[in-house]
Amino acid sequence: MDIKMDIKMGIGALAKRTRCKVETIRYYEQTGLMPNPPRSSGGHRVYGDGHLKRLSFIRKARTLGFSMDNIKSLLALMEADHLSCGEVAEKAELHLKDVRQRIQALQNMEQTLSLTLADCHRGSNPECAIIDFFTQDADDD
Amino acid sequence: MDIKMDIKMGIGALAKRTRCKVETIRYYEQTGLMPNPPRSSGGHRVYGDGHLKRLSFIRKARTLGFSMDNIKSLLALMEADHLSCGEVAEKAELHLKDVRQRIQALQNMEQTLSLTLADCHRGSNPECAIIDFFTQDADDD
DNA sequence: CTATATATCTATAGTCACTAGAGATATAAG
DNA sequence: CTTATATCTCTAGTGACTATAGATATATAG
Structure with a gap:
């Protein structure tokens, strides 16, 4: 039973x-x-x-x-x-926006990193792209 | 001077x-x-x-x-x-891998969220996709 | 010069979402 | 019954900041 x-x-x-x-x-x-x-x-x-x-x-x-x-x-x-799913949906939608922004930001990172790495010749080259990249300051305000 | x-x-x-x-x-x-x-x-x-x-x-x-x-x-x-850029590059490469994984995870989220939201009809429908989605438990171990 | 406004100082506590540890007790297995 | 494992509470630590309080320093206006 x-x-x-x-x-x-x-x-x-x-x-x-x-x-x-x-x-x-x-x-x-x-x-x-x-x-x-x-x-x-x-x-x-x-x-x-x-x-x-x-x-x-x-x-x-x-x-x-x-x-x-x-x-x-x-x-x-x-x-x-x-169950007021309308309000739940609203919150979820806001969150979705946020997720999309985070994806964008990460994809920018990915681009920058992979391009920079592609230009680096592992120490054989005296002027290395990675070091250069990090050392430059973006001075625009 | x-x-x-x-x-x-x-x-x-x-x-x-x-x-x-x-x-x-x-x-x-x-x-x-x-x-x-x-x-x-x-x-x-x-x-x-x-x-x-x-x-x-x-x-x-x-x-x-x-x-x-x-x-x-x-x-x-x-x-x-x-400047030993080789080691720097190595670290950067590891990090790039991690960034890519995070993009993947976020894209999965995005998919799930947007599909679920697309199926939700804002309270007009008694069986709402959002509520359903969250209420199911994934029981596989 | 002074008086005031703004910048900076230190030190401490709070945030988020957990995670880890110590030391004591409860429950399960042999 | 003895042991092994699970769970208990409480406290503190993580990473990368952010915020607050109360005191002092510097910059600006008159």
């Missing part, structure tokens, strides 16, 4: 299932991103299905680059009675 | 010319990335051309994503008697 009761697990098991360090889970609890779970008689944290879901969400959002603060408000929005 | 003597400037001027905050300059000094400069009679830091060059280098390398530790060793390499 217990084909699918809610799983109970310790912090280690939760950590394994979410690929999240134990310390990080406790840290999330401390900052309010995760709720205080019930405890065993000996004081160990006991987690259930809901915790697993919530932490999975948090980890997914974090690897997508959302800040903890952002995630906190996303969770709050999604927990409102009627 | 003083057509081009070495400029002397305070920390504020140096900050302006390198677009680097005053506090950051002092922080770099504290961590050993910048040397202790000479002081005025009243104890204010006095910088010259060399400091400007060094700080420009540091800022450029930082915006290229090099870590402070990395920059420290780059500077050490470049200050060796004979």
Whole structure:
């Protein structure tokens, strides 16, 4: 009759299932991103299905680059009675903009680095592109 | 006869010319990335051309994503008697690899986010792609 | 010159998102 | 029951800054 009761697990098991360090889970609890779970008689944290879901969400959002603060408000929005996905989408869109800017910046880096490296002849040449590049100052203000 | 003597400037001027905050300059000094400069009679830091060059280098390398530790060793390499650009290039190449990986990761994010957002119909639809997306847990281990 | 405004000084604490360690207790496996 | 492993709390450290408070120095105006 217990084909699918809610799983109970310790912090280690939760950590394994979410690929999240134990310390990080406790840290999330401390900052309010995760709720205080019930405890065993000996004081160990006991987690259930809901915790697993919530932490999975948090980890997914974090690897997508959302800040903890952002995630906190996303969770709050999604927990409102009627899921107001409009507001969630708005936040996600803002974040997407930010991600795109970061890609741009990194691609600029990549260009500069790879071009500079291409011009470097590994010490055989007295005037080396890398050293030169770094040594010049861009003085325009 | 003083057509081009070495400029002397305070920390504020140096900050302006390198677009680097005053506090950051002092922080770099504290961590050993910048040397202790000479002081005025009243104890204010006095910088010259060399400091400007060094700080420009540091800022450029930082915006290229090099870590402070990395920059420290780059500077050490470049200050060796004979500029051994081979080692500098080696470090730069390693870093380039890292930059490329970060671009990849961000592009994955971008994909996921923009696809998910494209499927969201702003609350008009009861089953929203964003909410769905975040709510599913990827359980593969 | 003085009076004021601005710049700089030191030292300390805060940020974000974790990560690491010490030392004590709980639970699981043999 | 003994041991091994897991978990507990609390504190401090990371990187690269940023911010604050309160004191002193320098630049500018009159």
